[in-house]
Amino acid sequence: MKRKSLKTSLIMGLLVANAAFANIPISEIDELVLDSVDYIEEETDFDLGFDTADYLPEDFNPYKLYVDLQAIDFIEEEESIKIKTSKYLPEGFDAFAYPSHVADFNYIDALDEVKLNFDTKEHLPEGFNPYIKR
Numbered sequence: 001m002k003r004k005s006l007k008t009s010l011i012m013g014l015l016v017a018n019a020a021f022a023n024i025p026i027s028e029i030d031e032l033v034l035d036s037v038d039y040i041e042e043e044t045d046f047d048l049g050f051d052t053a054d055y056l057p058e059d060f061n062p063y064k065l066y067v068d069l070q071a072i073d074f075i076e077e078e079e080s081i082k083i084k085t086s087k088y089l090p091e092g093f094d095a096f097a098y099p100s101h102v103a104d105f106n107y108i109d110a111l112d113e114v115k116l117n118f119d120t121k122e123h124l125p126e127g128f129n130p131y132i133k134r
Contacts, residue, residue, distance in 0.1 A: 099105050
């Protein structure tokens, strides 16, 4: 008899526990919904260390528009200057085309040696050679 009542009470306990947890529908989808997240917005007052009213005009309203935008004269775009460049450029010239051949690349030639009027020998040790590995 003890064994039968033990089984019955165990089964009843599992059913009660199952019924208790059945009322809380938590799923993975509910965890991903942003609307289900409760946000706590805390309003904090910042102490800047000075009173801003001392530096603003009397009756200052930060939401009032103090500049009349209609009074600003805007510069209208002028017509672009049209120059016929076809007589100065070769036929079929396209400034935005990619070079198709290696000979089409333009390289800037190296400039002559620039003299800076600065003697490095005064600032480096005697016999210094930057090309020797040490």
